[in-house]
Amino acid sequence: xxxxxxxxxSVRAVAFSPDGTRLVTATGSSRSVSLWNPITGELARKxxxxxxxxxxxxxxxxxxAPLLAVGMSGSVRVWDTVNWNEIAILTPRxxxxxxxxxxxxxxxxxxxxxxxxxxxxxxVWDDAxxxxxxxxxxxxxxxxxxxxxxxxxxxxxxxLATNGLAKAKLWESTTGKKVREIPHTHSSHxxxxxFSPDGTxxxxxxxxxxxxxxxxxxxxxxxxxxxHTQLVWSACWSADGRALLTASKDGTAxxxxxxSGTELKTFEWGIGEIRTAAFSAxxxxxxxxxxxxxxxVWDVDA
Numbered sequence: 001x002x003x004x005x006x007x008x009x010s011v012r013a014v015a016f017s018p019d020g021t022r023l024v025t026a027t028g029s030s031r032s033v034s035l036w037n038p039i040t041g042e043l044a045r046k047x048x049x050x051x052x053x054x055x056x057x058x059x060x061x062x063x064x065a066p067l068l069a070v071g072m073s074g075s076v077r078v079w080d081t082v083n084w085n086e087i088a089i090l091t092p093r094x095x096x097x098x099x100x101x102x103x104x105x106x107x108x109x110x111x112x113x114x115x116x117x118x119x120x121x122x123x124v125w126d127d128a129x130x131x132x133x134x135x136x137x138x139x140x141x142x143x144x145x146x147x148x149x150x151x152x153x154x155x156x157x158x159x160l161a162t163n164g165l166a167k168a169k170l171w172e173s174t175t176g177k178k179v180r181e182i183p184h185t186h187s188s189h190x191x192x193x194x195f196s197p198d199g200t201x202x203x204x205x206x207x208x209x210x211x212x213x214x215x216x217x218x219x220x221x222x223x224x225x226x227x228h229t230q231l232v233w234s235a236c237w238s239a240d241g242r243a244l245l246t247a248s249k250d251g252t253a254x255x256x257x258x259x260s261g262t263e264l265k266t267f268e269w270g271i272g273e274i275r276t277a278a279f280s281a282x283x284x285x286x287x288x289x290x291x292x293x294x295x296x297v298w299d300v301d302a
Contacts, residue, residue, distance in 0.1 A: 001298040004041030011289035013058045013276050020280045023287055026056040033070055038297045062106040067128050071101030076116045078129050088129040093138045102149030107157030117151040143176035150192050155199040163193035168204045182213055192235040205232040212258050223261040234276045238283040247277035253288045269296050
């Protein structure tokens with residue numbers, strides 16, 4: 001286990017690069033994101049995102065392309081991770097149509113879809129929103145929906161899942177057509193939502209619980225993981241789909257067995273409320289961060 005003080009304030013989002021050599025953090029309180037060596041805690045690079053937007057709130061690496069997306073207060077910025085050039089500035093069509101992109105997600109492939117969720121809408125760009133010249137690009141698909149900071153693509157990118165106050169929803173990624181609703185316990189806290197790596201299950205967070213729904217069996221009963229004592233902020237699957245990692249306001253990260261909901265491990269490092277957690281692509285490392293600005297990286301199987 002390795003812990004370092006990454007920021008003075010809270011950390012809102014973390015993500016591993018696909019090759020596992022970098023961990024990116026966003027604080028939700030500055031116009032920059034930081035890239036770290038996850039083994040040593042050394043700062044490798046800081047991306048200054050200028051004065052266009054007030055803060056960086058979310059981050060995501062593309063799984064199959066050298067791209068990094070940063071959700072800002074009013075736009076999404078896309079970076080080439082080979083030369084570290086900014087290649088796109090993405091905005092909603094409606095002026096004032098976003099008060100912050102709380103989550104960004106890439107689809108699979110070398111020219112992936114890119115989705116961003118705000119409080120009142122979802123935006124989807126083809127080809128990761130790449131533009132040939134400096135300037136902005138509007139979404140290829142955009143639809144209004146209330147209270148949707150959390151979203152995720154299915155592994156084949158055909159579906160986009162969103163989590164709202166009383167139900168999760170599945171949408172056609174390229175049309176915004178609603179495919180299915182998944183009711184859950186009403187909550188003023190719409191938590192994380194993530195497809196399993198094989199696309200057969202969907203984890204949905206709400207309040208202090210996470211439930212795992214069998215997508216390929218519409219009438220199948222969900223498995224619910226119980227153990228957190230306060231709001232669940234983050235959830236992610238291991239690459240093989242055999243483990244689920246969650247992070248909570250209660251100051252713990254927990255590892256679960258998804259088919260049964262059995263809690264496998266509880267991690268508590270005394271770093272306060274944990275807002276975000278991530279697996280490395282090989283599933284060997286976990287990372288978590290929260291309100292006190294510390295980042296923890298650990299060997300999940302240790």
